[in-house]
Amino acid sequence: MRKYGFHQSNSDHTLFLKHRRGKTTALIVYVDDMIIIGDDSEEISCLQKQLAAEFEMKNLGGLKYFLGIEVARSKGGIFLSQRKYVLDLLSEVGLLECKPADIPIIQNHKLGEYSNQVPIDKGRYQRLVGKLIYLSHTRPDIAYAVSVVSQFMHCPSEDPMNAVIQILRYLKSSPGKGLMFFEEESLKG
Incomplete structure (x- = not known):
């Protein structure tokens, strides 16, 4: 992840962050699952391509469930349960x-x-x-x-x-x- 310009979080070693032009992209990895999130759609797309070149990946779309946590989005915000x-x-x-x-x-x-x-x-x-x-x-x-x-x-x-x-x-x-x-x-x- 460092070669792509990401920095590993000191508080959570499975979290990688990249700040570019006032925007943030985050990658969190757990075994063979990962979440890519941020407000830099260009960087997210680039990261997905870079990772797909090195690993077999499948994009499951918007986050709905991760590590036992259900994620529901609405116009009002995000609900976790x-x-x-x-x-x-x-x-x-x-x-x-x-x-x-x-x-x-x-x-x-x-x-x-x-x-x-x-x-x-x-x-x-x-x-x-x-x-x-x-x-x-x-x-x-x-x-x-x-x-x-x-x-x-x-x-x-x-x-x-x-x-x-x-x-x-x-x-x-x-x-x-x-x-x-x-x-x-x-x-x-």
């Missing part, structure tokens, strides 16, 4: 038909490490919490609850697992909730 990811997760743990919860964590929860707690499957707990951490990218409404259950990754027990189930039941109430990025008049070029 992980609806399918939530439904798959609920199905995986057998909670697809569960009763939904109104809140992601019980207020004034008393989670902690107590000697009388029953230990649970550590690997399962860590996988579930890891999936919830990833889900919190488009669901900031669960971020606090996920940060609480993350504190028990090293030694999970029934109480923290019940808190994880509470988060999952909350997700059941609105699996398609996500983030809306509104188009701002002042940002138009």
Whole structure:
């Protein structure tokens, strides 16, 4: 990417950026998937041709789904959600038909490490919490609850697992909730 004038991001090594004539082009790569985005259509077209000369590529058109994140565009902006990811997760743990919860964590929860707690499957707990951490990218409404259950990754027990189930039941109430990025008049070029 450097030979095409792109610079690798220090904060995300899968992100490459190029600034030219006040415009920006970005390329993000994950294994064999990539997204090319920016406000320089000439540079995007050039990059696509350069990459196609070196790699077998297929242009899938406008971004609709990437790494479990659904992308929907409208005149008002861009909406990101992980609806399918939530439904798959609920199905995986057998909670697809569960009763939904109104809140992601019980207020004034008393989670902690107590000697009388029953230990649970550590690997399962860590996988579930890891999936919830990833889900919190488009669901900031669960971020606090996920940060609480993350504190028990090293030694999970029934109480923290019940808190994880509470988060999952909350997700059941609105699996398609996500983030809306509104188009701002002042940002138009």
